[in-house]
Amino acid sequence: MTDANDTLPSHRLEVPIDEAVGWRRTLHQNPELSFREYQTSDMIEDLLGQWDIPTYRLTPTSVIGVIEGTADDPKTGRVIGYRADIDALPIQEETGLEYASRNPGVMHACGHDMHTAMLLGTAKVLSGMRDKLHGKVLCIFQHAEEMLPGGARELVEKGAADDLDEVYAFHVAPHPVGHVGICRGRVSTMSGIVSISIRGRGGHSSNPQLSIDPVLIASEATIMLNTIVSRDLDPKHMNIVNVGSLHAGEAGNVIPDTANLEVSIRSVDETDWEAVCQRIEAIVNGVCQAHGAQATFDWQIPYPMVVNADLAVNRAWHAATKAVGDAKVFAADPWAPSDDFSYFSREVPGCYMFLGTGGPEVGNPYFLHNSRFKVVERAMISGMRTEIQIALDALDPSAPTPPEMPETKKTMPSAGSVAQRPRNPGLGTPQSRAGEVRTTAQDQSTSAPVSGEPTPPASGEDA
Numbered sequence: 001m002t003d004a005n006d007t008l009p010s011h012r013l014e015v016p017i018d019e020a021v022g023w024r025r026t027l028h029q030n031p032e033l034s035f036r037e038y039q040t041s042d043m044i045e046d047l048l049g050q051w052d053i054p055t056y057r058l059t060p061t062s063v064i065g066v067i068e069g070t071a072d073d074p075k076t077g078r079v080i081g082y083r084a085d086i087d088a089l090p091i092q093e094e095t096g097l098e099y100a101s102r103n104p105g106v107m108h109a110c111g112h113d114m115h116t117a118m119l120l121g122t123a124k125v126l127s128g129m130r131d132k133l134h135g136k137v138l139c140i141f142q143h144a145e146e147m148l149p150g151g152a153r154e155l156v157e158k159g160a161a162d163d164l165d166e167v168y169a170f171h172v173a174p175h176p177v178g179h180v181g182i183c184r185g186r187v188s189t190m191s192g193i194v195s196i197s198i199r200g201r202g203g204h205s206s207n208p209q210l211s212i213d214p215v216l217i218a219s220e221a222t223i224m225l226n227t228i229v230s231r232d233l234d235p236k237h238m239n240i241v242n243v244g245s246l247h248a249g250e251a252g253n254v255i256p257d258t259a260n261l262e263v264s265i266r267s268v269d270e271t272d273w274e275a276v277c278q279r280i281e282a283i284v285n286g287v288c289q290a291h292g293a294q295a296t297f298d299w300q301i302p303y304p305m306v307v308n309a310d311l312a313v314n315r316a317w318h319a320a321t322k323a324v325g326d327a328k329v330f331a332a333d334p335w336a337p338s339d340d341f342s343y344f345s346r347e348v349p350g351c352y353m354f355l356g357t358g359g360p361e362v363g364n365p366y367f368l369h370n371s372r373f374k375v376v377e378r379a380m381i382s383g384m385r386t387e388i389q390i391a392l393d394a395l396d397p398s399a400p401t402p403p404e405m406p407e408t409k410k411t412m413p414s415a416g417s418v419a420q421r422p423r424n425p426g427l428g429t430p431q432s433r434a435g436e437v438r439t440t441a442q443d444q445s446t447s448a449p450v451s452g453e454p455t456p457p458a459s460g461e462d463a
Contacts, residue, residue: 013323015384016121021377023047024117025099031088031106031113034147037061040086040116044141047120051127053139058158061143062086062151067126069133069395077135080394081161081348082387083152083169083341084119085112085145094371109373111172114357116141118170118380122387129388133395138164140344148193148300150340161347166312168351168390169341170383172375173332174367175356178382180320181332184313184405187352189238189266190273191338192302196221196284200293202257214259215248217291222246224283225263232279233272240266240336241276266336268305304342309349310404316351316386317405319393323385331408337368355383 023043032040041061048055048065055065068074093100093107101107123139140160144151161167175181198221200212222243229239241263248259263280267273281297288295320329332354341352357375358364366372393399 013125013385013388015381015388016124017378017381017384019124020117020121020380020384023120024113024377024380027086027113027116028097028108029099029102031101031103031108032061033090033106034087034144034151035061037086037143041141041143044086044116044120048123048139051124053123053127058155058160059143059151062155063141064160065123065139065141067123067130067133067137067139069135069137070130071132071134071395072397074134074136077133077395077397078165079136079138079163080391081138081140081164081167081344082119082122083140083142083167083344084115085142085151085339086116087112087144087146087151089146089369091369091371095374097374107371109370110146110368111357111373111375112145114172114355114375114377114380114383115170118355118383118387121380121384122391125384125388126391129392132392134397135395136163137391137395145340148303150303150343152340152343153301156343156347161344164344164348166315166349166351166394167344167347168312168316168353168387169339169344170353170355170387171339172357172368172379173335173354174359174364175330175332175354177356177358177362177376178324178379179328179330179356180324180382180386181330181354181356182313182317182320182351182405183308183332183334183354184310186268186305186307186334187332188306188334188338188342189240189268189336190270190302190305190342191264191266193300194263194265194277194280195298195300196261196263196280197296197298198259198261198284198288198293199257199295200255200259200291203255205253205255208255211255212292213255214293215256217287217293218246218248218259218261221284221287222261224287225280228276228279228283232275237272238266238268238336239272239276240264241280265302266338268334273302303338303340304346306339306342306345306350306352308351309345311402312349312351314402314405315393316353316390318402319389320353320386322393323389324382328382331405353386355379 041063044063045055053065055063088106088108091107091109092105119139126137142151198214198218200214203211225241228241233239243263245262249256265276284295357379364374
């Protein structure tokens with residue numbers, strides 16, 4: 001299943017791509033939501049056991065596998081970790097794939113099935129290369145990346161990062177298939193969600209004057225919240241305030257007592273973050289006060305920004321170029337999504353990498369979290385080879401400190417960004433005819449043009 005057009009070095013690493021595709025499709029057919037990944041974690045643990053990889057669990061639905069090298073005393077070696085998130089999303093799949101989700105309303109729409117299958121393949125290969133490893137590899141299959149406060153925070157609190165020297169993770173992105181993107185410094189936004197409950201006074205829709213309509217109030221608040229980014233913050237900064245959920249009532253002829261909003265916030269600046277939070281409360285409280293309603297706020301702990309460390313970036317870059325070829329490694333831009341991998345990378349040097357799984361050029365126009373999101377599975381070849389090479393380099397006691405990631409112009413737009421519409425002649429703003437004195441056809445045939453009025457076109461000319 002290797003791509004016929006693959007341009008990899010001659011010393012390519014063999015990876016179990018056929019098996020990885022099988023694992024990925026099994027996971028895709030059986031997605032599980034955050035904190036409920038029981039079958040997924042059991043499948044992972046069973047496979048690791050087949051390769052004599054000891055496992056342990058810090059939570060009921062996460063699995064950590066330990067590959068201990070035999071090149072020398074592992075106690076004197078280093079420890080590197082890989083994080084693969086394993087949870088799915090509450091989305092009804094509409095891909096039409098033969099291996100589509102069998103769980104109604106649940107879908108792997110963010111590529112976590114790819115991340116998990118890749119790390120399983122990496123673990124299988126490294127389990128057979130213990131004699132080349134001086135130290136340990138921790139394969140961290142993490143639950144609940146999609147739901148605040150996130151599984152990574154829980155694992156780190158329970159000690160998952162205590163012994164790590166470096167930590168790595170991949171995320172699929174709509175870059176060219178099999179390309180590996182690496183970003184210096186900030187990679188993602190910080191993000192969080194606030195749940196807002198607006199309490200009014202319910203009643204019969206025939207007498208709205210006797211009620212305080214929370215649906216109307218929530219609608220006004222939603223419109224006002226969209227002014228925060230455009231009016232209260234520096235337009236040069238990246239900030240997002242998005243109302244993703246608004247629920248109220250059960251019947252069209254009833255004004256309900258309450259309406260509930262969920263608002264997603266993203267930022268790359270802590271000062272902006274505080275300003276956004278303050279404005280959300282001020283706006284919602286202000287609208288509620290004007291109508292005689294009340295609001296309560298439930299602020300969930302946000303994900304910090306993912307920030308890549310230079311040591312891990314340098315190692316990942318040079319390992320990737322060895323593993324998949326220089327032509328397939330590029331300097332990536334940061335992106336707007338967030339990830340709780342940040343809890344790991346705040347503890348030890350980390351590198352969050354992008355794996356190109358194709359976009360519109362291969363018939364996959366939909367971005368992450370879409371019911372029609374699809375990937376090109378053979379991209380996992382590059383992901384597994386890169387992970388394996390990082391381990392071989394990091395746990396080789398004779399290997400020098402990796403050199404700096406070179407300055408390069410091989411960059412790609414931020415994954416998920418939308419290209420500007422081309423300015424095609426004839427499709428822009430029509431030529432203005434403001435100020436013209438319009439006359440009817442009859443007027444034109446019997447009257448001379450008024451002074452200053454354009455001469456009517458002759459027969460056959462375009463009007």
